[in-house]
Amino acid sequence: LMLSGSSWAFHYSPRLHERPSRWARPFFAAEFDDASWARLPVPSNWELLGYGTPLYVNIPYPFEYACAWAACTTPSPETFTAPVHVPKEHNPVGSYRHTFELPAAWAILFERGFEVDLHFAASGCSAMSVWLNGHDVGYSEDSKSPAEFTVTHLLLHDAANVLAVEVIRWSDGSYVEDQDMWRMSGITRDVYLLLRPPVRIRDFFARASLEQPGLPDQHGTFSVSVELSRRAVSTDASTPLEAAPLELVARLLELRDAPSDSRSFDVVVRREVVKAAALAPGERVSVNVSMADVAAVRPWSDERPHLYALALALRAGGAADGEVGGAPLEAIAAMVGFRRVEV
Known part of the structure; x- marks a missing residue:
């Protein structure tokens, strides 16, 4: 609101x-x-x-x-x-x-x-x-x-x-x-x-780096640590989704340079699905998602500050490993850039 x-x-x-x-x-x-x-x-x-x-x-x-x-x-x-x-x-x-x-x-x-x-x-x-x-x-x-x-x-x-x-x-x-x-x-x-929601993405920390800065065809590495939490007290109106196993879907997106009414869609650079056990009331757990060797990334620099979109979706339940099939609980997005700083 x-x-x-x-x-x-x-x-x-x-x-x-x-x-x-x-x-x-x-x-x-x-x-x-x-x-x-x-x-x-x-x-x-x-x-x-x-x-x-x-x-x-x-x-x-x-x-x-x-x-x-x-x-x-x-x-x-x-x-x-x-x-x-x-x-x-x-x-x-x-x-x-x-x-x-x-x-x-x-x-x-x-x-x-x-x-x-x-x-x-x-x-x-x-x-x-x-x-x-x-x-x-x-x-x-x-x-x-x-x-x-x-x-x-x-x-x-x-x-x-x-x-x-x-x-x-x-x-x-x-x-x-x-x-x-x-x-x-x-x-x-x-x-x-x-x-x-009662079961939520409490916090996350993303790390995006370049493997060999300066090369024409640059590869990157990406990881995100996500903290999941469940509220401490349940109510009479609590749903079964609170006690269900969880899946976290992480997508790295390349945004299209097009008007919002364009039919062109954002490009999914990488997608990973991580499973997590059901949380007890008041419990917090950390889930790590790694995307090694992200090919042909566009680096971030102060002259050309290119950014990718990170989309995190938390779901209850889920389908087979690697598939998305759970009931949606919460989704969060943030902009991230690939760079490497050395002294």
Whole structure:
């Protein structure tokens, strides 16, 4: 369920101590009235919409820390960068509120043990705190890294839900983001809810490498480690698929350079099927898929960043070895590139 791509209620605080989460009635309370707040599109940078100033720096840090100790004598003057301290006075905060309702069709899936993850494709600016329906969800740092929280137990199924997000421009994480780039703030990437089945792909890590870089007809090696998991508690509405043996289908696809309405299909470069035993409640297992000697791969480089699509499909049950025949549980896709880095 996509939550971004719309306008959210927004309040800008130039100073950290003025942020609405410190008000007598904090902004993340479900009954808080945000009718007087501005409306900002999400995703966006608030500096480009009239709030604060965009900064561009290379080597120096984009802020100074005012020394808070009376005995502070070095360095001088009393404005300097000192990890892990951050500015107390000039540290803008953006506060967001968004109201949404769940699809009616999700009700039966909740009864069957499906869970919901709240996904931020980027963690706000430097630091981000999240609340749902007045309850604390979590905290995340790192401007460009995703953040994900399980919120099944906090969602309202028959009423409107209120998501509140506080984005702080500078945090102790800012000290590891000293890069040559524009420093701008806000919820800068998509926000959405992921409906996850009881048996799922919890995580995966793909490795793509070149065997002999530089040769005209390059061969690659590819492997992916996939962690599968099953929820800890079963319900009365649980289906037999939860206790069935599993099969994982991994496909490496070459995407066609064609319009979406074209009749040309993507090319399956390789396909592997791996079997796994049924999972007990709360169990996690790792499954490894290897694709040795992938012929005639197009390498990734900064001049020509060619990417392949990795499609992972988890199924319950299955047919004979090497065949696909199980009931679909979950599918995940990601883009991967073949390269080899050496010193």
